[in-house]
Amino acid sequence: MEKRLLLGDEAIALGAIHAGLSGVYAYPGTPSTEITEFIQTNKEAIERGVRSRWCTNEKTAMEAALGMSYCGKRALVCMKHVGMNVCADAFVNSAITGVNGGVVVLAADDPSMHSSQNEQDSRFYGKFAMIPIFEPSNQQEAYDMMSSAFELSERLKEPVLLRVVTRLAHSRAAVEVKKAADQNKLNPATDNAHWVLLPGNARRNYLDLIDKQNDMMKASCESSTNDIITINNSDKGKWIGIVACGIGYNYVREALNGIKDNEDNYMIMKLTQYPMPVEGIKQMAEVCSEILVVEDGQPVVEEEVKKLVDTSYKVEGRLTGRLPRTGELNPDNVSLGLGKENNPLFKPAKNLAGRPPQLCQGCGHRDVYTALGEVVKEYENARVFGDIGCYTLGALPPFKALASCVDMGASITMAKGAADAGLWPAIAVIGDSTFTHSGMTGLLDAVNDNSNVTIIISDNLTTGMTGGQDSAGLNKYEAICLGLGVDPDHVRVVVPLPKNMPEITQILREEINYKGVSVIIPRRECIQVAARHARERAKQNNK
Amino acid sequence: MKKDIILCGVGGQGILSIATIIGEAATEAGIYLKQAEVHGMSQRGGDVQSNLRLSTDPIWSDQIPTGEADVIISMEPMEALRYISYLRHDGIIVTSNKPFVNIPNYPDEAALKSELDTLPNVQLDIEAIAAELKSAKSANMVLLGMAAPYIGILTVEQLRKAVSVIFARKGDAVVEANLRAFDRGVEASKK
Structure with a gap:
């Protein structure tokens, strides 16, 4: 049997491909990102036509997976733990509709918050939705469990949650791999009563789900890994x-x-x-x-x-x-x-300093914060509401720019709420990918209320924090803002470079002083992704 | 036999390539391996580390318990000190002696060096050697060469072969440059 050295995430990905996966739906998030990246670049997955492009957020991912399942095919949804909050509506209700083709929802939890804002445990979501949960103890089990999870999902006609933690997701070990199973054929569901969650149908489906609890317990008792x-x-x-x-x-x-x-x-x-x-x-x-x-x-x-x-x-x-x-x-x-004594240890080092993560030298977000820092100090009560991404690092020295960072999209809506309360200037900083993930609806609220907010969509043309994945709204940001009703005179695009500082600070002042919704889009490609693109171009030219 | 290794440095210094090469050598040798990495936020100029466990018997934990690492391989002297609680009393630190200063409160370099010298260690200016070889990017391979004799569970020759396998798809010139760097590291550790 073939053995391969795989990260936990890669074992999950390959396990899914070999279990006859037809589509993966995901939004990047540490420590889950490498699952979808593996499927996107895996030769077998490409040959088999496995659908793998990034989704706008975890909710669109979960719903699309449910659509694929409706048609009888196997779908995988991947996210970090907090993504479960975003897709919770679709996730919990997928247990009420049940599934047709197998659905596995992969949640990668991050205890110790290596790259997260909380350490919520996704097993609660599995219990809440009343569906089976798998939790592998090693990379081999992660690989093997994908086929067992899809089989159980199809047998019970329910989605299955597979939960891993950072240490398994990001640790490598040798994994024995099997031959790939065929994908399911197109076979759309016909039982509309099960899929249309009107109260009358939902009540029946919920009783079904409760009836299945015994089968789920039986499956756990008979599991070869319990x-x-x-x-x-x-x-x-x-x-x-x-x-x-x-x-x-x-x-x-x-x-x-x-x-x-x-x-x-x-x-x-x-x-x-x-x-x-x-x-x-x-x-x-x-x-x-x-x-x-x-x-x-x-x-x-x-x-x-x-x-x-x-x-x-x-x-x-x-x-x-x-x-x-x-x-x-x-x-x-x-x-x-367990009562074991610790090993004798060397004394802790004296000459040691923390080395917190930083924005890269040359990153466009740096120029945004430099300009913002200069302008904000001219206004006594100015607050900058932050969001989730590389630019959250603007909260740390030397910028110390941010008043808040809560969840995907909260910069715009918190700035709006603060403006409603009478704060001025209320400024939001959000990245391009985070904006399409969960910022657009908040912007519509602000437009409808004509809130006095200044929104900075710091556009680096990628999802930077997780390693440079495609950004769902690429080249569409002005159109999205105009479409949501922002006044065209107050959608301003700048290029965040040190030489443009006078122009950027001037535009910031103008838009802060404008009483209404303004959007400033500083746009310059992430330098890491730009370097990768340059390498890819050089490689193409050499061929 | 079992060897627990901590690899550490600053994001972008090539720690994960070292891990990949040792991983390749271990897989080829048919011994057990677990390698835990830190991805994500920590990569942005922050400290990075990888736990590498090699054994002739199955390995349970992906993480190394404190006081059990046989070797700390570090691309940066202060980063080596960060993981000192993991080192066995009879273990060794193999490190670059050149500070990577990207923080305002980096410790006094002389004090750092004298603290490092109270611990079992081998130090080398790997960047100078890589520069001498006109291959600045191969500093991490100089370090791997230096550490190779201390890894023990794999031979220097097995590690050397893994260097050529891992860099093979980047072409012969890259393989040669990395092998030269590796060899210089091995030589240096004999002195």
Whole structure:
């Protein structure tokens, strides 16, 4: 069998292609981006015509995937955890319509917030929608689970959530790969009652979904990757139960490898498919004197296990402090939680300074902030509301420009709300890709209210933060703003370069002083992407 | 046998290429490998690191526990110190001695050097060597060559072969330049 060295994300992508995928729908977001990028450039996927272009946001992605599923084909939706919030309406309702072709929704969570604004746990969304959840513990399982997840989705006629965390998404290991299965044939659904969610239909579908819960539990109990492992060290020792979810299992095994002269015995439930097998937990509680729940993210399983046992029974985990309440699991905090002593360490270094991420030298966003910094100091109450992207780094020194950064699109709407409250000047800074993702609707609100806001769409012709993916609104920004009703005299385009500083600052002043909605579009290609394009052109010319 | 390696530096210095080459050599040798990277926000001039675990037995955790790294391979001296809690007491730091200063509060260079010298380490001006070879982009391969004898679980020859495999699609000239850089690193670590 062929073995390939793959990132967790790449294993998911290849697993999906080999499971007969017909389309991937996604918006870039760390740590999920590499899944779609892999499919976009994979030879097999291209030959098989797998649909893979980036979507405008996670909601359009989820809905398009549902449309493909309606036609009987297999679709994958990929996003980072906060993308689940954006597609939640479509996601939760897809459990009510059910699916025709298999649908797998991939959520990549980011505990410790390496590149995120929160550490929400997508398993809550799976529970909320009442659908099965897969959580691989390693790259091989991530690959293999794609075909099991699509099969289960088609068998139950429900979408399946596959949850990974940053450490699996961005870690490489060898994966044994199989031959690709054929794609499903076009076979559009005919049961309109299931797909038209009028209340009468939805009530019936919801009862169906509740009926399926037993089948989902049965599937979890029979899953080949949900396993019970016992480590019997001594007949004298007590039994300790461990529920180890996803990659938490690896840290448990790593820690137990290192525990020496231990008399304790361990019963480990490796949990990689939900709903959690309840009977197994009850049996574990009968044998073991306590249960430790090891899960990356929020205490989803810990709370469930507590409900299954007497209040006097000891259930430990993130809620009790045996494991840290926040942040990702690692081999150190899990081994401490299991009572292992730390290795002797070198003293922490004295000559050390943080090296925070920065805007690249030569980046157009820098020139935007330089101009903004100069103008803003002329207005006592000026506030600049930020958004999600490279330009969020404008919050850090030397610019320290931003008053807020909350979620995709919130710059425009927060500036609007602040203007409604009487703040002036209320300025928004948003990137091109973030604007089409979730900024356009907010701009329409501002236009309809004739809010006194100045909106800067800092257009670098790409989705920069995640590595330079296509931006959905490329070359359409003026047209979009005009179409939404912004006065043409107040849609201004500038080129953010140091030599244009006098012009940019002048336009900023003019538009701040204009009482209404104005949009300034500083436009210059991301220097990383420009360099990549130059390399690609050179390569073409050499051929 | 098992070797845990921390690779570190500043975004853009070529850390991930080193990881890819060691990964290729490990795959070719048929040993187990796990390699955890940090992507995304940290790439923009920030610190980057990769955890590389090589073993003849299956590996559980993608991350290296503190106090268990056999080698820290660093493109930058201060970045080597950042991960010192991961180093085993009998481990070693292999690092470039040239500071990459892109922050206003970079520590005093003399103090940094003397702290580094209290720890088991090998240092070299890899950028000067790469410049001497007229191949500034290959500084990371000088570093890999320096570190090669300490990796242990893979031979210098296995790593050298992986350098040519990984750069093959960039043409013979690039392969040659990187092999020269690698060889100079190996030589330097013998001194």
